[in-house]
Structures are given as structure tokens and as C-alpha cells.
Amino acid sequence: MSELDTVDFFTDLSIVGDPAPYFAKLRAQCPVLREPHHGAMMVTGYEEALEVFRNRDAFSSCVGVTGPIPPLPFTPQGDDISEQIERHRPQMPWTAHLAALDGPTHTAMRAMLTGVITPTRLKNNAQYIAKVADRLIERFIDRGRCEFVSEYAHALSTLVIADLLGVPEEDRDELIELLGKPPTQIGGDAAHKIGPDPLVLLEERFTGYMRQRRGNPRGDMMSDLANARYKDGSEPELAVPVRLAKFLFGAGQDTSARLMASAFRVLAEQPDLQRQLAADPGRLAEFIEETLRLESPVKSLHRLARLTTSIGEVAVPAGTVVTVALGAANRDPRHFPAPEEFRLDRPNVRDHVAFSRGAHACPGAPLARTETLVTLQRFLERMTDIRICEAQHGPPHARHYEYEPTYLLRGLSALHLEFIKRH
Numbered sequence: 001m002s003e004l005d006t007v008d009f010f011t012d013l014s015i016v017g018d019p020a021p022y023f024a025k026l027r028a029q030c031p032v033l034r035e036p037h038h039g040a041m042m043v044t045g046y047e048e049a050l051e052v053f054r055n056r057d058a059f060s061s062c063v064g065v066t067g068p069i070p071p072l073p074f075t076p077q078g079d080d081i082s083e084q085i086e087r088h089r090p091q092m093p094w095t096a097h098l099a100a101l102d103g104p105t106h107t108a109m110r111a112m113l114t115g116v117i118t119p120t121r122l123k124n125n126a127q128y129i130a131k132v133a134d135r136l137i138e139r140f141i142d143r144g145r146c147e148f149v150s151e152y153a154h155a156l157s158t159l160v161i162a163d164l165l166g167v168p169e170e171d172r173d174e175l176i177e178l179l180g181k182p183p184t185q186i187g188g189d190a191a192h193k194i195g196p197d198p199l200v201l202l203e204e205r206f207t208g209y210m211r212q213r214r215g216n217p218r219g220d221m222m223s224d225l226a227n228a229r230y231k232d233g234s235e236p237e238l239a240v241p242v243r244l245a246k247f248l249f250g251a252g253q254d255t256s257a258r259l260m261a262s263a264f265r266v267l268a269e270q271p272d273l274q275r276q277l278a279a280d281p282g283r284l285a286e287f288i289e290e291t292l293r294l295e296s297p298v299k300s301l302h303r304l305a306r307l308t309t310s311i312g313e314v315a316v317p318a319g320t321v322v323t324v325a326l327g328a329a330n331r332d333p334r335h336f337p338a339p340e341e342f343r344l345d346r347p348n349v350r351d352h353v354a355f356s357r358g359a360h361a362c363p364g365a366p367l368a369r370t371e372t373l374v375t376l377q378r379f380l381e382r383m384t385d386i387r388i389c390e391a392q393h394g395p396p397h398a399r400h401y402e403y404e405p406t407y408l409l410r411g412l413s414a415l416h417l418e419f420i421k422r423h
């Protein structure tokens with residue numbers, strides 16, 4: 001029996017800590033391979049992943065967030081299931097949100113983000129991020145250790161997205177509570193329960209914020225969204241910017257935190273690299289890209305074949321759920337030689353697909369990169385000898401790390417660090 005038969009990518013906790021060997025075995029068999037548990041076509045090759053992103057006609061994002069769980073609410077029929085998708089969309093999870101939209105509806109909503117996450121806003125925000133970073137660091141620097149995920153990364157990414165959007169300080173804790181756990185929890189039943197708008201609990205508050213800002217902008221991202229127009233100049237119903245703001249609030253929370261935690265794990269495990277970066281912070285941007293490639297905070301994303309098509313040489317019937325394993329594509333040895341190695345000077349590192357490609361590529365990428373860059377700069381300026389806490393994670397030859405139990409995301413549950421404060 002092969003690994004493919006025994007391991008279920010979507011439910012098996014044994015591969016959450018390190019999915020790379022599983023992905024490598026799949027890729028060695030074929031970079032496009034149907035797994036037997038849910039019938040999803042697993043794409044683990046780099047070129048094959050790009051093929052999926054480019055072929056917008058054949059692939060729908062209606063299952064973009066949760067993939068094959070829950071199963072489709074209909075039985076696909078024929079070589080073009082476009083009409084079936086549209087008819088059943090309201091019964092499918094996340095379909096009210098940008099990430100699961102297709103075609104002109106997606107283009108129109110996505111265009112509203114243009115001018116919202118701008119270089120100027122990010123530049124101004126970098127100063128704010130540095131201030132928040134220093135404030136958080138103050139809380140633990142004299143202790144010489146911290147639990148990086150909860151004490152720093154999660155707190156920073158939450159404060160930054162809330163501030164950018166303009167979510168009032170007094171509402172933030174409650175909204176995070178309402179947001180709940182991210183989708184695709186293994187062992188949880190959330191994926192089966194969620195409807196087209198799992199962020200419905202945030203609706204009332206965000207509708208209130210948007211109402212206050214329509215015609216009365218305050219300089220924050222929600223003001224830009226509230227007053228954005230479609231390309232033809234018409235004003236969207238209030239529900240449209242409300243949905244976008246809720247999604248940005250959710251999407252901007254933890255993904256950057258996962259990237260930061262991965263970056264610090266690498267940094268703390270490789271003292272020579274750490275010294276090199278502290279001496280030459282100009283190379284931090286490359287360091288972040290190589291971390292994105294190697295750790296891929298979004299492990300997998302999904303599409304539904306709307307037409308009978310093919311990926312590489314493999315036939316893909318209409319109605320097939322396609323799981324593009326970003327974490328696997330980013331370690332495809334045909335594109336990234338010695339893919340398991342962390343190489344600061346990898347010449348093609350920016351080819352990685354950690355933020356996806358094409359129409360749905362992540363609009364939050366510049367923000368995530370800025371948060372991580374500023375964080376690395378502040379830590380390396382204020383601390384030296386950042387290392388893994390052995391009492392929590394074990395000695396170098398027997399480390400243990402716990403990762404969040406989801407098939408969508410790759411994030412450390414905790415990262416205990418020790419360091420020396422610089423004087």
C-alpha cells in the first residue's frame with residue numbers, strides 16, 4: 001500500500017508538522033495525482049501549479065478556501081459544469097467572499113481593492129509597525145525570552161490590520177473572538193458547518209463602520225473601501241465593501257504571524273545566518289523570500305475544474321476538486337535545486353508561489369513582507385544570540401515543534417525563544 005492510500009492529507013494529523021516528505025512522495029509518483037480519500041487532484045509540481053493559475057477559464061475558485069471538505073452539494077454532470085456551479089454557489093462555503101468568486105464578479109470586487117493597499121499607505125504604516133514592534137518587545141526584552149507567536153507575532157499582525165482598516169481599539173478583542181479559528185481545522189467540524197459567509201458574526205459591526213464612513217472618509221482603509229466605486233463609476237451596495245473589509249480583517253490576522261514565526265525558527269536554528277543578517281540587514285528581503293518558499297504559510301489552495309481539461313499530461317474531468325499544494329510546488333526540485341536547503345543566495349527565489357499567482361494572487365503580500373521585515377530589523381537591532389528554548393522544544397538533535405492542525409495553513413502553534421538584550 002502506498003503512502004497515498006494510507007495518509008489522508010485533509011484529515012491526517014501525522015503530516016501537519018512536516019508535510020514535505022508526503023508531498024515529495026506524491027510528486028515522485030506524478031506531479032498531478034488523484035488522492036483516493038476525497039478524490040482531489042493533488043498538484044505538487046511547480047509548472048503544473050502555474051498551469052492551474054493561468055487557466056482561469058477551466059478552473060473555478062468556488063472551492064478556493066476549503067477544497068474537497070465539505071463535498072460538493074451536487075453531482076457534476078458533463079464536460080462543462082459552469083451552470084451547476086452558479087446554481088449551487090449559495091450552498092457552498094465562503095462563496096460570498098473575494099477568494100471564492102470567479103470571472104467578472106471577482107474582477108469587479110477585486111478592483112475595489114486598488115488604491116486601498118497602496119505603497120504610500122504602507123510606507124506610512126512601516127513607521128507605525130516599528131512603533132508597535134518596539135512596544136511589544138518592551139514587554140519581554142528584559143526577561144531574555146518570549147513565546148514569539150502569542151506575545152509578538154499574533155499581537156502585531158492583529159494590531160496592524162485593525163489599525164490600517166480603522167477598527168476602533170475598544171472593539172478589537174471582541175471581533176477577534178467572533179472571528180474564531182481559521183477554516184480547515186483538522187478534527188474540527190467547522191468546515192461542514194460554514195455557509196457562504198462564515199464571517200457573518202462580524203456583519204453588524206462592519207456595516208456600522210462602513211455606514212459612518214460613506215461620504216465621510218477618515219483616511220483609513222475602511223473609508224477607501226466605503227467610498228470605492230466600480231470601474232464604470234457606479235456605487236456598490238454597502239454590503240460589498242462590508243464583505244471586503246471583513247475578509248481583509250480575517251485574512252490579515254494570522255497569515256503574516258505564521259510567516260514571522262517561520263522566519264524566527266529559521267533564524268534561531270542557524271546562528272551563522274543570524275550573524276550574517278545582523279551584520280548585513282540589506283539581505284533580509286531575500287531571507288524573507290526564501291522563508292516564504294521553504295515554509296509556505298498557505299500550504300494548499302483549491303480550484304474546481306469547471307470544464308473537462310488537463311494539467312500537464314493528466315486528464316482532469318469537469319467537477320474535479322484540484323488541490324494546488326503551494327508548499328510542494330515551492331519545493332519542486334525541477335525548479336528549485338536542493339529544495340530542502342535554506343539558501344540565502346538562491347537566484348530564482350522570487351519565483352515562489354507562496355502568495356499564489358494570477359487573478360487571485362494575494363493583495364496583502366506587500367503588507368506581510370513589510371511586517372516581517374520591520375520585525376526582523378527591530379529584533380536584530382535590539383537583541384543578539386536569538387535561539388530556540390531547549391526546555392520547550394528539545395535539544396538541536398531532537399527538536400519538537402507543534403503546528404496548527406489545518407490542511408490550508410502552515411503555522412507554528414508556539415515558538416519559545418531566548419536571546420540576549422543588546423546594550
Ligand code: HEM
Pocket residue numbers: 061064098099100110161247248251252253255256259296297298301302354355356357359360361362363364365367368
Ligand atoms: C505571509 C502572509 C500571507 C500569505 C502567505 C498569503 C497567501 C495568500 C494566498 C496564497 C492567496 C491566494 C488564494 C488563491 O489563489 O486562491 C491569498 C489571497 C488573499 N489574501 Fe493573502 N496572504 C498573506 C497575507 C495577507 C494579508 C496580510 C492580507 C490582508 C491585508 C491578505 C489578504 C488576502 C486577500 C483579500 C486574498 C483574496 C484575493 C482574491 O481572491 O482575489 N493576505 N493570500
